[in-house]
Amino acid sequence: MQRRHRAVHRRVWLALAILLPAILLAGFALREDRSPAERPVRLAPP
Amino acid sequence: MSARFVPVSWTPAKLVYDAVLVAAVLLYLGLYIWVAPALADPRMALDGPTLMMRAYGSCAFLLLTLALAIGPLARLDPRFLPLLYNRRHLGVLTCLVALAHAEAVLGWYFAFSDTPPLVAVLSSEPAGLRLPGVAFIPFGVAALLILLLLAATSHDFWLAFLGPPLWKALHMLIYVAYGCVVLHLGFGALQAAGSPVLGLVALGSVGLLVTLHLLAARREAAADAAVAPAWREAPWRVVGPPEAIAEGRGHVVHLADGEPVAVFRHEGRLSAVTNLCAHQNGPLGEGRVVDGCITCPWHGFQYRLEDGCAPPPYSEKLATYRLRLADGLVLLDPRPNPPGTPVPPLAVP
Numbered sequence: 001m002q003r004r005h006r007a008v009h010r011r012v013w014l015a016l017a018i019l020l021p022a023i024l025l026a027g028f029a030l031r032e033d034r035s036p037a038e039r040p041v042r043l044a045p046p
Numbered sequence: 047m048s049a050r051f052v053p054v055s056w057t058p059a060k061l062v063y064d065a066v067l068v069a070a071v072l073l074y075l076g077l078y079i080w081v082a083p084a085l086a087d088p089r090m091a092l093d094g095p096t097l098m099m100r101a102y103g104s105c106a107f108l109l110l111t112l113a114l115a116i117g118p119l120a121r122l123d124p125r126f127l128p129l130l131y132n133r134r135h136l137g138v139l140t141c142l143v144a145l146a147h148a149e150a151v152l153g154w155y156f157a158f159s160d161t162p163p164l165v166a167v168l169s170s171e172p173a174g175l176r177l178p179g180v181a182f183i184p185f186g187v188a189a190l191l192i193l194l195l196l197a198a199t200s201h202d203f204w205l206a207f208l209g210p211p212l213w214k215a216l217h218m219l220i221y222v223a224y225g226c227v228v229l230h231l232g233f234g235a236l237q238a239a240g241s242p243v244l245g246l247v248a249l250g251s252v253g254l255l256v257t258l259h260l261l262a263a264r265r266e267a268a269a270d271a272a273v274a275p276a277w278r279e280a281p282w283r284v285v286g287p288p289e290a291i292a293e294g295r296g297h298v299v300h301l302a303d304g305e306p307v308a309v310f311r312h313e314g315r316l317s318a319v320t321n322l323c324a325h326q327n328g329p330l331g332e333g334r335v336v337d338g339c340i341t342c343p344w345h346g347f348q349y350r351l352e353d354g355c356a357p358p359p360y361s362e363k364l365a366t367y368r369l370r371l372a373d374g375l376v377l378l379d380p381r382p383n384p385p386g387t388p389v390p391p392l393a394v395p
Contacts, residue, residue: 010263012221017256020228021249027232028245 102147182234
């Protein structure tokens with residue numbers, strides 16, 4: 001049972017080893033150069 | 047074991063642990079505020095509030111990475127075990143820093159919102175940060191909610207109330223939170239970053255964490271495979287050579303049904319008890335022998351080696367196991383004795 005648990009744990013981390021860096025790389029690769037005018041702005045006071 | 051309820055059992059080790067953590071967080075925030083403006087895109091100079099948001103956010107990400115790295119580090123090298131004992135304090139601090147990040151975002155961008163800030167943050171995406179079909183703020187909110195839930199249930203009361211299996215299953219949500227944080231980072235802060243430093247740090251942190259977990263898993267798989275199948279099926283479980291168990295330390299083996307057993311060496315003799323502390327199922331095998339007694343790493347509960355009983359006036363008892371030597375290997379009888387049953391320690395070379 002313990003060995004099975006460890007095998008599942010290893011497979012999960014193998015999947016994460018691909019998934020997590022892929023998310024970061026995708027996010028970083030898809031970013032666009034934005035002008036300062038496009039950056040998030042603070043809502044103005046009423 | 048204690049007749050008086052103490053909300054948090056502070057020990058000098060815990061105080062030092064927390065002091066070091068808080069000092070490290072303050073040092074990181076100071077360094078970030080000092081260094082980040084120099085690395086930022088000159089076209090998009092960082093204002094103070096944005097700087098603080100990013101300082102808190104990156105700090106929470108690194109703390110969460112550290113919290114998840116402690117487990118495999120301790121499995122790879124026992125010298126990291128002291129970091130494991132008070133890992134829940136690190137988790138609570140991570141939650142507080144993440145809250146500071148959320149508060150900084152809400153208090154700056156949504157301070158003058160017509161709708162309540164919490165509604166506004168979930169119903170809007172900052173211009174320029176949107177990818178088709180991907181909204182990054184809900185991932186951050188989800189991660190924060192999970193961190194809040196885990197911090198709120200981190201106290202021993204909840205461990206006792208829910209029971210260790212359910213509590214452990216609940217706290218496995220930390221992996222979901224980490225995935226949400228990586229999505230929040232990848233499709234949020236990384237796209238707004240003017241320099242590649244944040245991306246490299248994030249990638250390095252994730253890579254290190256994944257590598258540590260895979261290394262620890264590989265080592266455990268190798269240890270499992272090292273036990274010959276014939277021995278695994280034998281009535282007695284192979285523990286290993288006696289020299290594999292360090293003086294004053296424990297060595298954990300798992301029986302066929304998954305039950306963990308801790309084998310301790312003290313003054314050249316071996317004793318085996320269940321690995322689960324009678325107090326709150328703490329991992330006794332990660333503790334050490336202090337004053338001739340097995341000492342739980344979580345709360346310091348103690349048990350005699352020869353019969354698994356807590357010394358007087360306490361009444362907790364552990365199941366004990368028989369050991370024998372054969373062909374230079376320590377063997378363990380997988381049938382537990384009733385808690386508190388005396389078993390003569392096994393003299394080993």
